[in-house]
Amino acid sequence: MSRIRQTVLMVSALALGLSAVQAGQIKVGDVFPNLTQFQLEGQLPQDLKGKVVLVDFWASWCGPCKSSFPELEKLYERYASRGLVIVGINEDTKSVEMADFLKKNPVSFTVVRDAGQRLVAAANVASMPTSFIIDQAGQVRAVHNGFHGEITVKQYTQEIEELLPAQHAQR
């Protein structure tokens, strides 16, 4: 093998190795990582097993995240009684930025801070915000990259309705 060919092979192998380091984003069908393993700041809900969970990655500097918060709150108010849990995962580097945002955009669902950005790196999200809808078995059933207003809300509603147990007629 000529020296040039050897060198080209060596460089290609190194380049391939570098690109392989980039893991893919969590996708539909994957089991979502256990949130308790990522040293998140804040109190996670006691028992997420058997619940439908919407995990939303957001940051205070992200414009669409701001638009998504009131809509997530509405969803939570509507479906919490039927077992929906929403967990907002904040990716701000300073906790004061998160606190300022939450003061202006108050929500009643759980918000924790991924201070070390370990969880977001494990999820390897493609955009901010990114949300995952996880079923009772811990499996990802939908991934939303970005927040696109009514379109995203409609999709959330449909997906959550499909996963939650049917509501009994109230008398």
Add this chain to the structure above:
Amino acid sequence: MRLRLFALGGLLLVTGCANVKPWERSALADYTMRGDRDPLGDAQNEHIWFSREAASGGRGVGGGGCGCN
């Protein structure tokens, strides 16, 4: 040997391209990173370019580069 050194040097240059992850773009999303943050300065530049080069417009791309959506 020289070729290998050249290739390795090339690889070192490749590592100069930083891949900023979506959750690391807080500084890029800052208002000060916007190209259109100074309307008066923009208007003055537009005037200069129009007077000197008969050029106008070309400022269609906004945003600070946070990559949100």
